[in-house]
Amino acid sequence: MITSCSGSSGSQNLTWYKNATISQITEDPDHPGDFMRISIGISAQVFYVSKKDSSYKTLLEKLNQSLKKGKAYNIGIENKTNIIKQVNDIQ
Numbered sequence: 001m002i003t004s005c006s007g008s009s010g011s012q013n014l015t016w017y018k019n020a021t022i023s024q025i026t027e028d029p030d031h032p033g034d035f036m037r038i039s040i041g042i043s044a045q046v047f048y049v050s051k052k053d054s055s056y057k058t059l060l061e062k063l064n065q066s067l068k069k070g071k072a073y074n075i076g077i078e079n080k081t082n083i084i085k086q087v088n089d090i091q
Helices: 056-069
Strands: 004-006 014-020 022-027 035-040 045-050 073-078 083-088
Antiparallel strands (some): 035 045
């Protein structure tokens, strides 16, 4: 698997992980009611999905597809927060 990180930020202030796959999804032990902990790639970089985000179900569905089926996505991480804000199909 090849994962690359793009430092370009758009209007939403995101850092993009291109062609990334998920290696683990768990409840955040420190804040189980608020966040899911998401590990990207074999280097196990840890990010989070907020359960309070309006897109939570859609984001988690795509992340689960990546984990279970090995599907790669472009994943947008909000700068300075480590929170996943977008999961896009690869074009």
